[in-house]
Amino acid sequence: MNRLQQPVSALAGIGAQTARRFEKLGIRVIQxxxxxxxxxxxxxxxxxxxxxxxxxxxxxxxxxVEFADVxxxxxxxxxxxxxxxxxxxxxKFFHYSANQFHAFAxxxxxxxxxxxxxxxxxxxxxxxxxxxxxxxxxxxLDTRLTPVYPLTEGLSQNAxxxxxxxxxxxxxxxxxxxxxxxxxxxxxxxxFPALQQAIQTLHTPGEPGASVALQxxxxxxxxxxxxxxxxxxxxxxxxxxxxxxxCEAPILAGDxxxxxxxxxxxxxxxxxxxxxxxxxIADNCRKPQPMMRLVQGDVGSGKTVVAxxxxxxxxSSGYQAAVMAPTELLAxxxxxxxxxxxxxxxxxxxxxxxxxxxxxxxxxxxxxKDGSAPIAIGTHALFQDGVEFDxxxxxxxxxxxxxxxxxxxxxxxxxxxxxxxxxxxxMTATPIPRTLAMxxxxxxxxxxxxxxxxxxxxxxxxxxxxxxxxxxxxxxxGWVAQKKQAYWVCxxxxxxxxxxxxxxxxxAELLAEALPSVRVALIHGRMKxxxxxxxMQAFKQHQVDLLVATTVIEVGVDVPNxxxxxxxxxxxxxxxxxxxxxxxxxxxxxxxxxLLMYQAPLSEMARQRLGxxxxxxxxxxxxxxxxxxxxxxxxxxxxxxxxxxxxxxxLSRDADLLDNIQQIGEQFFREAPDAIQPLCDRWLGAxxxxxxV
Ligand code: ADP
Ligand code: MG
Numbered sequence: 129m130n131r132l133q134q135p136v137s138a139l140a141g142i143g144a145q146t147a148r149r150f151e152k153l154g155i156r157v158i159q160x161x162x163x164x165x166x167x168x169x170x171x172x173x174x175x176x177x178x179x180x181x182x183x184x185x186x187x188x189x190x191x192x193v194e195f196a197d198v199x200x201x202x203x204x205x206x207x208x209x210x211x212x213x214x215x216x217x218x219x220k221f222f223h224y225s226a227n228q229f230h231a232f233a234x235x236x237x238x239x240x241x242x243x244x245x246x247x248x249x250x251x252x253x254x255x256x257x258x259x260x261x262x263x264x265x266x267x268x269l270d271t272r273l274t275p276v277y278p279l280t281e282g283l284s285q286n287a288x289x290x291x292x293x294x295x296x297x298x299x300x301x302x303x304x305x306x307x308x309x310x311x312x313x314x315x316x317x318x319x320f321p322a323l324q325q326a327i328q329t330l331h332t333p334g335e336p337g338a339s340v341a342l343q344x345x346x347x348x349x350x351x352x353x354x355x356x357x358x359x360x361x362x363x364x365x366x367x368x369x370x371x372x373x374x375c376e377a378p379i380l381a382g383d384x385x386x387x388x389x390x391x392x393x394x395x396x397x398x399x400x401x402x403x404x405x406x407x408x409i410a411d412n413c414r415k416p417q418p419m420m421r422l423v424q425g426d427v428g429s430g431k432t433v434v435a436x437x438x439x440x441x442x443x444s445s446g447y448q449a450a451v452m453a454p455t456e457l458l459a460x461x462x463x464x465x466x467x468x469x470x471x472x473x474x475x476x477x478x479x480x481x482x483x484x485x486x487x488x489x490x491x492x493x494x495x496x497k498d499g500s501a502p503i504a505i506g507t508h509a510l511f512q513d514g515v516e517f518d519x520x521x522x523x524x525x526x527x528x529x530x531x532x533x534x535x536x537x538x539x540x541x542x543x544x545x546x547x548x549x550x551x552x553x554x555m556t557a558t559p560i561p562r563t564l565a566m567x568x569x570x571x572x573x574x575x576x577x578x579x580x581x582x583x584x585x586x587x588x589x590x591x592x593x594x595x596x597x598x599x600x601x602x603x604x605x606g607w608v609a610q611k612k613q614a615y616w617v618c619x620x621x622x623x624x625x626x627x628x629x630x631x632x633x634x635x636a637e638l639l640a641e642a643l644p645s646v647r648v649a650l651i652h653g654r655m656k657x658x659x660x661x662x663x664m665q666a667f668k669q670h671q672v673d674l675l676v677a678t679t680v681i682e683v684g685v686d687v688p689n690x691x692x693x694x695x696x697x698x699x700x701x702x703x704x705x706x707x708x709x710x711x712x713x714x715x716x717x718x719x720x721x722x723l724l725m726y727q728a729p730l731s732e733m734a735r736q737r738l739g740x741x742x743x744x745x746x747x748x749x750x751x752x753x754x755x756x757x758x759x760x761x762x763x764x765x766x767x768x769x770x771x772x773x774x775x776x777x778x779l780s781r782d783a784d785l786l787d788n789i790q791q792i793g794e795q796f797f798r799e800a801p802d803a804i805q806p807l808c809d810r811w812l813g814a815x816x817x818x819x820x821v
Contacts, residue, residue, distance in 0.1 A: 130305055131158065131298055131302075132157065132299070133157050133159060134157060135147060136150050136155060136156065136160070138158065140294065141287075146283070149280055149281070149282045152281075153278065153279075153280050154775075158294075159306070159810070162295050162299070162331075163353075163775065163776070164278070164288070164292070165277075165331075165353075166276050166277050167276055169273040169274060169333060169343065170186070170241065170274040170276060171188070171273055171339055172241050172270040172274050173270050174188065175189060175190055176189055177212060177214040177215070178210075178211065178215040178217050179212075179214025179215030180215075183244055183245055183251065184243070185243070185244050186243045186244075187244065188240070188241045188269065189212070189239070190237065190238065190261070191210035191211045191212040191216070191217070192211060192234075192235055192236065192237050192238070193208060193209070193233065193234050193235060193236045194211050194234060195209055195234060196232035196234075203222060205220055205221060205222050206220070206222075206228070206229055206232075207219070208220075208232045210238050210240075216250075217244065217250070217252060218248075218249060218250070219252065219253050219256055219258065220252050220253070221255060222255070236260055237260070237267070239258065239259050240253065240258035241257045242256025272333060272334055273339055275292075275330075275331055296328060296332070299327070299328075300328075306323060306327070308323035308324065309803040309806060310323070311799075314792065315352075318352075320348055320351065320352035320355065321348055321349055323356075326349035326350075326353055329347070329349040330342070330350060344781075345782070351785065353776050354774075354776050354782045355785050355788075355789075356811070357775060357776050357811050358785055358786070358789050359793055359796065360807040360810070361811070362567060363796065363797060363807060364812060365568075365569070365570035366571070366794075366797050368571040369420065369571040372417070372418055372549070373418075374417075375548075376416055376417070376418075376547075376548050377416055377417055377419070377551055378445070378447050378550070378551075379413075379414060379416050380414065380442050380447060380521055381413075381414050382440065382441040382445055386440060386444040387444070389473075390436075390440050390472075391437075393472050394433065394469065398433070399429075399577075399579045399580075400579060401425075401429070401576075401577045401579035402429075402430055402433065402434055402579075405425075405576075405577055408575045409421060409434070409437070409441070409575070410441060412551065413438070413441050413551050418550065418552065419551040420571060420572050421552070421553050421554070421572060421573045421574070421575060422554050422569055422572040423553060423554070423556075423574075423575045424555075424556055424560075424574060424575070424577070425555070425557060425576065425578075426557060426577070426746065426748070427557045427707065427747065428584065428711055428714065428715060429557075429577040430581055431526070431555045431557070432462060432526075433465075435524045435555060436465070436466055436470075438524060438551075439522060439524065441522070442502075442521040443473075446521075447519045447520065447521025447522065448499060448501070448502050448503070448518060448521060449521065449522040449523075450503075450506070450520060450522070451504070451524040451526065452506060452507065452508070452510050452511070452523070452524065452525050453505070453506070453527065454507070454526070454527045455507065455680070456483065456507055456657045456660070457664055457680070457681075459479060459481055459506055459507050460479065460661060462505045462526070463477060463479040463505045466503060470503065476501045476502065476503070477501075477504075478492045478501040478504050478505070479504075479506060480492055480496075480505070480509050480510055481506055482507060482508070482509045482657070483658065492504075493515060493516070497518060498518055520550045521548075521550055522550055522553065523550050523553070524553045524555065525554040526555050527555065527556060554572065557747065558708065558751075560751065564779075564786070567789070570790075570793075583717045584714060584717075585719055585720065586745045587710055587713055587714040587722050587745055588719065588720070589721070589722045589742045590721075590742065591698075591726065591742050592723055592724070592725055592726070593725070593728045594726065594727050597725070600694055600723060600725060601639070601643065604616075604692070604694075605643055605645070607692050608643075608646050608674065611670075612689060612691055612692065613667065613672070613673055613675070613689050613690040613691075613692075614673070614675070614690060614692035614694070615675050615676075615677060615690055615693040615712060615713070616635065617679065617681070617693065618631050618697075619678070619695065619696060619698070626654065629654045632652050632678050633652075635676055636649075636650040636676040639676060646673045647672050647673045648674045648675075649663050650677070651663045651667075651675060651678075651680060652677065652678040652680060653680045660680075663675075667690070668687050670689060675690070679705070686712075686715055687712070688716035689716060690712065690713060690715075691713050691714070691716060691719065691720035692713065692721050692723075693710060693713045693721070693722045694723045695709060695710070695725065697726065698724040698726060698741075699730060699731075699734040699738065703737055703741060703753075703754040704747070706724075707741065707747050707750050710741070714745075724738055724741065733757065736757060737754065740753045740757075
């Protein structure tokens, strides 16, 4: 067995307990240690004259003890003053032994490393790393930078350093242990060091000059590892696509008569883009390999009816279809739309949400299991245990960025009863720039609905400071007098939903007071689903004029008569999220408005970002510009679920690497397929199951 694949407890000094602590850092086998990189480095290679220290500097110094004293004042502490030719400094210890105290005899030479701060009597270092230098003649500084590792409770820097050192020694001793899967030609082309060398450098940087490049992430050793990691993510998705293509799926040839009937009975003609995407889906579903297709389309582009058409393909071929939405609100809306669109067919559409209990629930479960319900719409409840399908042929996942990859997998697993893998359609309105798409969606084929239904007018967006609130309120009053409806969206930076809801409650009260003739209602995420639904229904039926909401209304909700939206503190949200929110208006054929009401002062960056939103109604343009301004790390970081996590790569820092990944990945895929599994083991480890999604 490769020694690097042995558990860390095979190393000297690591028992079962320490091994468990290492495991908390994701380190199980010896090889994991090699990829556990320092977060930073300490430079103990040169001495800083004490006189040139300044507060905040971390440095290595050496000096002779002038005196050592225990200060009873405040918290009892040991103060040791040392000095060199240029100045003095105090070392401060709150924990110390009598032996330590006595060792600091006047005249003794002490070297220490720590951060200088202002203290009681000038500069001091608290609990520095120190050594008493017995033999000043032979005092030697470190020749290499000292790595500082991420820690976990119960593990010291020294414990990790020792373990890493042993792991490195193993590789030096036998260079075959750590395989470099990147071909030499590629390394030369990209000017990357070989794996072994990169790892040695990162753990024990030789040249002190490397410090800056290592710290800011531009060092080729670090770039090389980041590149390998990104490449591996790409390859794992590419492979998942290949695996998928080798599975068998039901053939959903559809029924031209039914399709024709369906399209003719729709209340609107399909757009060219919708027809094109429907064609792509139909071509896919006709084949015995499972479709894995992403439909990207801006808010309001009409993705739902495309999903309905796909469902029709399934049911008219004798299979079931399941449509999963991220919120109950949205599931219910889809349920109503589907019920209407399929009303001319003998097709039972059922709705399965977490709310559903008792007899109703068991009836629906029975109908899904015996196949008498061909179409199921629902939330996460669709893929919980106990939900079984008779012949699931298609899964649709709406607003896929709201789901984790594992939920996507779980729903598809439901199809395995029939021995075939269902076709999968995922839909998103959140456009993702091309360079990033290849890290998230390389397992999927992509269709784009790049056209809005005719007659949509662009939403007129303005950016205004919150001190013009009075004007805004007056505007609502005039708007509602024209029998139109509006949204008021409260946002808070706090993660806490409770606080968001509280803020929304207060705002609703204040607005109701300020606008006595306006029917104000409140909707937020902590309400019971039934309550939310009742309010949404009331809003749809125009029993409510102004809906005060938290960001729960972000996805999908469709009320064409509501053409005015006020968003408070828009500077706190990502641009894509704002664009989604704003997409709630502009659904009818009259003019619509969005007021972004910010809290002054606005940073330059925030001003630019809100400006992008004001100037464009195109989700793709907005996403690209946001990417330019904020960098991919930020942009991807704001999508909570479904995001890819990296060990070493940092999309903000390593954005330059993305350009090459796809092209090199494709070549790699063809030329070195055997390297993919070991790379996945190395970089994705336990999370590899996700590659199979
Ligand atoms: P999204 O892509 O944001 O999910 P929806 O599917 O909710 O968009 O559609 C938005 C609105 O546009 C809905 O009211 C829908 O009925 C309507 N719609 C969809 N397609 C068309 C079309 N081709 N012509 C007119 N209206 C359409
Ligand atoms: Mg939608």
